[in-house]
Amino acid sequence: MDQLILSSDRYARLWEGTQITLGVLAASFVLGVVLSLLFGVMRLSDRRFVRGFALAYVEFARGISSIVLLFIMAYAVPILFGLPQENVFILASVALGLNMGGYGAEIIRGAIESVPKGQSEASVALNLTNMQRLRFIVLPQAMRVILPPMGNLTIEILKGTALVSLVSLSDIAFRIDLFRTNAALAETRTPDWILYLNALVIYFVIAQIINGIFRYFERRTNAKYESRNRPLPASDVAPAGMVK
């Protein structure tokens, strides 16, 4: 069975690859969430132009293949816009983030629409600003609907990060493939399928961790709907104002 295990030296290099994978994941996640919120809210704007623009972005981001978008980002965009091509990390993260934003925007839009209209009306009656209404009333309630599909989407983006190995970022997938191509030179030869199985297991573990994190936040969000156990000051203070 210990045939399935790689040498500690290789795991050390895989760990470096894991850090790159996680780095790309984090960067594209942050961009993806920002774009999701922005365009998800814009999709519900009163202004036709804003709605149309957001719809165009969403259709583009979801319609184009993430691998094609990644190669356009990594190879075509730097030439077209005269950007430095060396920064593949940023270009790749932007590609994945753009991709995630398209799907995320639809999740956010659906979730916002699922919050009853009365909640917004009560916010207007209390004179909250539009931003406050979104931040304190609508999004916290939408969060219950957002978190489960967002977790799935994040795992899709994790899977998408493997593509960056094709534009020569040395992530997990890249390093495993390197082990195989260098295997002819190595003295102790591990069967190729075991190399790839190891990579798959690492991705699987990361996915489970992402799952766990989202479950944790789901529980926390749901806990808001239960009573607070925060002590209240004693009620012997003489009530003031309207109270007789």
Place this chain on the structure above:
Amino acid sequence: MTTTALAPDMTDSRSWWQKPRNVAIVAGVVVFLAVLGWLGTRDLTFTTDVQPDGSTSFDWAFFWSLVPDMLNAMTVTAWATVTSFVVALVLGLFMALGRRSTMKWISWPVTAFIEFIRSTPLLVQLFFLYYGLPSLGIVLGPLQALTIGLGVHYATYCSEAYRAGINSVPHGQWEAATAMNLKPSTTWTRIIIPQAVPNVLPALGNFLVAGFKDAPLGFTVGVTGLMFFATTIQARYFRPVEPYILIGIGFLLVSLPAAWLVRRLERYMSYERI
């Protein structure tokens, strides 16, 4: 479709295959697939007569000269998508049934397999099939590796859609079937599946579109689809801009109308259910 247009259908006693419109649709799809299968399995090499002008600005003449080859490559990607999707549809059904099984020794491994495939990258799965399996004595061709890889990956998605569809059939339907003393096979084919299909079809349509967007990954194992085309051109002429922009446009031209069709299907299905 308006209610007035629906009304004659309601009283129409012909089976669906007796209606000319449906027959035409099915015939059209069959012809389309036959042509696609013929076009999509050719051996392609990508060259162009137009030499790029060597400047760094966008070269329109070069761009247009690439279009025919791009369309050829598109047929390969599209055909690989179709064959993988058939694998996914069938295998996904078995996975869904396996996961529902009351026997733990079936349901547990099937569930674990589904979860594992769903949360790991298709790219590494393709590498496993194409570069990994030969070390176990199994050698797959490029198209075989892509079809199996993409097919199994999307089978896990389809199985979840089937499961959701089956669960969406109200419990009372099962009870009614039991009360009428129907055989399990009759219950499935006449009661459960007809009711689950409208809930499942739009999801499957989405997976078909999504599979089309993942299929170009086949270039990593040597399938001569869209990405293969673009990387070949890039390597030969040292010009990445035109080929990648071109396949990007090619993608949108197919996937946007396809996604629109799926949304129409979704709306149509929700009408049918009322």
Place this chain on the structure above:
Amino acid sequence: MSGSDTSTNGSGPAVSDKGAAAVTMRGVNKAFGDNVVLDELDMDVAAGERVVIIGPSGSGKTTILRVIMTLERIDSGSITIGDDPLYHMPDGTTPANEKRIREVRSHIGMVFQHFNLFPHMSALENIMLAPVKVHGVSRDEAEQRGLDLLEMVGLRQHANHTPGQLSGGQKQRVAIARSLATRPAVMLFDEVTSALDPELVGDVLAVLKEIAEEGETTMMLVTHEMGFAREVADRVVMFDHGKILESGTPQQIMQEPEHERTRSFLQAVLDH
């Protein structure tokens, strides 16, 4: 008024002496498509006055309250809160911008038929939200006032409970406390008891009576509780087809209505 960051240097609506206007509607039109709901409506409510609005279903009662709360925008006409035009800049002619509407809106509060409490916040948090976020009151002060208000509606011990854990009547009392927390000069109540089980109605009406007796708040209530109307209303307004059919003291309207329409409507409500 406790910290109204939006108040117009004390030129808010007069609240003390009856006679000063709290709400003035002039030539207000509102239609949904072809459906004319408010038709050249003129209506005056004096400061501190308690007006009960009655009328058949679909006659536009809710719409009146909603255009005052700016949940619907009027098509034409004007609404003035105290001395401040709601849909116009202070000059009375230029259409108001968002900022202006927010300023004037801060003098108005509304309680809804279906409570619309925020389900992810406790009763106390619901009440504290607007004072803290909109009016810049300190958390301690807002909490103290929130607890006082909860005491007043008889729910102090439920301060930490979320709406999901309260009964309908309790929810509505929290909702009333929530809208009182910013001390609006004008309070709008839209059938606040009609979604409640009959045995819970009394508690909510008792709270409304308490606010009425305190006498500082201008109240516009849509309700079919005629007993309650007789007790607290200064005036009852019968509404039909987007117009005021008649208006008078509860005694006038209930004992000797001018219009047959009013009589049959009241008959139907009382039979119910």
